[in-house]
Amino acid sequence: MKRHLASRRGFLGLLGATLACPLLTRPALARAAALESLTGEAFGTTWRIVGPSGADLRPLRPAIDALFAGIDAEMSPWRTDSTIGRFNAGTLTELRGAELVHVAQAALALAGDSEGTFDPTVGPLVARWGFGPIERGGAPGWRGLDVFPGRIAKRRQDLTLDLCGIAKGRALDCATELTRGSGLDFLLLDLGGELRALGPHPSGRDWQVAVEHPHAGNHTPAILHLPAGMSVATSGLGAQSFALGPRIWGHIIDPATAGPVEGRLRSVSVLQADAMAADGWATALFAAGDVGGPALARARDIPALFLFEDDSSLHHISTGGLGDVLTWRG
Template sequence: MKLMFLLLLAFIPAFGQGQGSVSLGESMVSLTGEAQGTTYRIKYRDEQKRSFQQQIDSLLAEIDQSLSIYRPDSEISQFNRSMSHRFMSPHFYTVLKKSAEVFRDTKGAFDPTVLPLVEAYGFGPAKRPKGTFVNVDSLLQYVGFQHITFDSISVVKQKANIRLDLNSIAQGYSVDVVAGVLEKQGIKNYMVEIGGEVRTKGQKNDGQAWTIGIENPLHPARLQTTIKLHNRAMTTAGNYRNRYEVNGQVFSHIINPKTGEMEQSSILSVTVLAEDAITADGYDTAFFVMGLEAVKQFMVTRRDMDVYILYTDDAGQLKTFSTAGIKNL
């Protein structure tokens, strides 16, 4: 699950058709609408006050047609039902390529073949009854991105019953695609937010930086902090909204693909800043699975990203960890 910074709403991990509205300020254009099972909010400075909403909605629907596991006619659903698939759009290949990078760099903490486990725990499109027994050992044989091979033309399973779920990275990719639309039109100052994933460039009308808020996970109606974002993307993964409890056991949608178990971690949310949203989106859930100490070690050599983690100590008190690059923001 992704957390919404600006509106403090829960991200719904589904995809759907877009619809929205346009608001024109002095030179600031604001677009709002619904797409991919969530909402979007886009602001940009344009002296011509042009609206690109129709083009943006069309692109988001196109990505939905490629990557939504909630659509039986999508490319990814077609692949999940077969052993191979020839790409019909550039979206599937682009997101798979980034997924392979994050899978490799996090040593499997990010693994988009985790769908059988996600469904078994009662999340995703399968609508399995929540809280039922999950035979982890029997399902782990169907998890492993190493069993997927692909090039720019097609993707192939090396093992039957492997299925892909790219929801944990596709939203960030969508943000980048929308940002690309604006930049091709000469827009130099913008903020794109889809389901809580954000990318900015330039400044707002008043010359100030785009300021993005992060929720306090212990008090979700409150902001924990704000970050000034300049020419960067920012995404957050958290486990305190998309969850349920049965017989005293808490079930969370964040699952360790190596063990098959739901993460029982002191970490409550992970925010990642990167040059683009697909990178931030790919690593935020992986960092959640890796744990605080492993993330600290990982970030020593990764100067291209920054991270802000909210967690609880042994006394249940909220604590923070942030990399050096984020402290001045």
Template sequence: MGTSWSLHAVESSPSLAAGVQATLDLVVAQMSQWDSASHLSRFNRSPVGEWFDLPAEFAHVVDAALTIQRASDGAFDPALGALTDRWGFGASGPVDRVPGPGEDGERRIDFDADARRIRRSEGAVLDLSGIAKGYGVDLAAEWLLANGVRHFLLEVGGELRGEGIRPDGQPWWVDVEMPPSTSVAPYRIALHDLSAATSGNYRRGFTVDGRHYSHSFDPQTGRPIVNAVSSVTVLHRSCMLADGWATALTVLGPAAAIALADAQGLAACVIAGEREFLSREWRAMLG
């Protein structure tokens, strides 16, 4: 995943690190766009229109990604792989200039949930980087719970899931990451059986002629977002859904993001410059 992970667990044993690493390795082996042998990479090389069988974990993430795509009216698009690669955020590596427009064709992923298979249109290249890391957190957390580890805080590349409580009886307190460009004070969140994911347009990108281009893309324009949103944090029981929704809300802009978060019952905090926008569920948690 190109990042690190950490685990704070009340119940400790030498096998925990190996078990967590094994679950994350499984996610990479199935869903990495940088591993040419992964299921995702092999799917993207498969013939257009041909059905491709998926492992159960991969199918679960695709189902969630397409559900968020529909609910966000396309703000989350898991078929943007050709665009992200052209702009230097994919397996082909970074670029030092703004790419020209490409003729990719229709981007569509068809998913047959019963048969656990997918197929793609000519312009669709699957990219699950906006949701798979959160799923990795969930998969590792479920492995820990299944192995009798009830109290822990797990972090993978900034995405977090807290279960149970600390040895002193306190919940797992974490500070929400704020963009370096804002003076908005960070929130401190109690992650008690809860996950947190943050999407920020300042984390990755490149600068050409004094202009910064974010790694967050607007599927409607096919270009990096220009909506003033610098970060979105979503709290959810599922880290996968927190991750995917944080990505979608980043694309929409502050007002539309909060409106959708309220409609979906999501606890979301949107930072745009020196302003913060809070969903109804987030505000309820403050009480």
């Protein structure tokens, strides 16, 4: 099977969308209006649009599929024929194209804002640890990529670029704008566990999102109330990790150590107005680690939820007012 934009297992799930309804203990959810959904596949993961009962979502499919296919053709590091793939192989010396340059510029701006914990040039390190496709390339160094009007160039030919930490969020933002143009309201869009609310839940309340336990099969520790117009993304260990002895090794690289992030941090969920920012900051804050992640979130006033595991029990830290939209289930 061909791999495309790498998917990271999200720790967020829909509540009140389909059969997940009984998971909430509040009876009001069981009486909520029925919902319609449209599903598909992209970037090695699945997407879903949820709307009110009676809404005909089917006409959205061709445009959504075309949108995601176009982004994949430009930004997938798993494809040798993608624009990014050719840039990494050295057959392209610079990147052009409005959308691709926009996302690359956002990635480099985030690298600066996060003090380098988000580094879109760490692809060869990710591959070295068995998690990514960029097997050739030199040492990371995001400052070696230069931004010019309408193009991105690299100072070293062995530099590579991997936008997977931000491109899926951008794809979700573009899909949201596409659905907005259809005239439909009260929609929730889900791309591989990243969510964006276009309008409120059809009942008039916020969408309710389950913050999943890092270990499958455990109870949902909290419910996030996702307001209309907001996005949430999660980075964590999940499926892209392996245990060796007492340590869990994951796919998110700490640029300071050139290895997987160490510590007890298991997931970071970030709330932002757009999914690209939520996606990128979730990666950046996880890469910053147990202490650095919450410190960076507080310094930047980022609404984030950090889940830690100590002796098989969970504890959490919330920043930027995210605790105000959480309901803990005990």
